[in-house]
Amino acid sequence: MGKFELMALPYAVEALEPVISKETIAFHHGKHLAAYVNNLNGLLPGSGFEESTLEEIVLKAEGGMLNNAGQILNHELYFGQFASPKADNKPVGKLAEAITRDFGSFEAFKEEFQKKGATLFGSGWVWLSADKDGKLVITQEANAANPIQKGLKPLLTFDVWEHAYYLDYQNRRPDHLAALWQIIDWEIVESRRSK
Numbered sequence: 001m002g003k004f005e006l007m008a009l010p011y012a013v014e015a016l017e018p019v020i021s022k023e024t025i026a027f028h029h030g031k032h033l034a035a036y037v038n039n040l041n042g043l044l045p046g047s048g049f050e051e052s053t054l055e056e057i058v059l060k061a062e063g064g065m066l067n068n069a070g071q072i073l074n075h076e077l078y079f080g081q082f083a084s085p086k087a088d089n090k091p092v093g094k095l096a097e098a099i100t101r102d103f104g105s106f107e108a109f110k111e112e113f114q115k116k117g118a119t120l121f122g123s124g125w126v127w128l129s130a131d132k133d134g135k136l137v138i139t140q141e142a143n144a145a146n147p148i149q150k151g152l153k154p155l156l157t158f159d160v161w162e163h164a165y166y167l168d169y170q171n172r173r174p175d176h177l178a179a180l181w182q183i184i185d186w187e188i189v190e191s192r193r194s195k
């Protein structure tokens with residue numbers, strides 16, 4: 001029995017179709033994320049991190065522990081932010097106001113976010129985070145990195161590792177990123193912001 005458990009998906013495996021297929025969700029959650037959980041649990045005994053939270057491990061560990069904990073934290077935020085596709089899906093209320101304040105408009109925000117996802121070389125994640133003053137920022141993080149390592153509060157993320165989209169979109173990462181807006185649960189993003 002390891003300490004960390006594979007998160008349960010808050011929706012059915014087919015709930016995000018056609019934006020993300022059930023096959024991609026099944027592999028991504030049931031194989032890739034599960035492997036990170038198993039790997040981290042295997043590294044815990046004798047590491048000094050047996051009683052630590054994921055966030056503490058990401059902030060303090062190195063090497064394999066950092067990479068596996070980072071991937072678990074990243075994927076929990078990623079899988080936890082989706083809902084079934086909606087037409088004209090966009091943020092409302094205070095979150096919409098903050099996005100307009102810091103990026104000019106929701107359209108300008110989406111354009112910058114997609115561009116930073118499309119141009120991230122290799123594997124990694126593009127993030128929307130809040131800084132210590134509540135200002136919203138977009139960052140590219142390589143491999144398993146998380147914005148908490150920069151003192152930021154992560155709100156929204158797109159996974160640009162090929163395993164996130166290759167079955168459905170092959171090499172067309174920009175098309176995948178453009179489609180993801182349909183399945184963002186903006187109430188969850190706002191709950192992270194206002195926490």
Ligand code: MN
Pocket residue numbers: 028032075159161163164
């Ligand atoms: Mn992934």
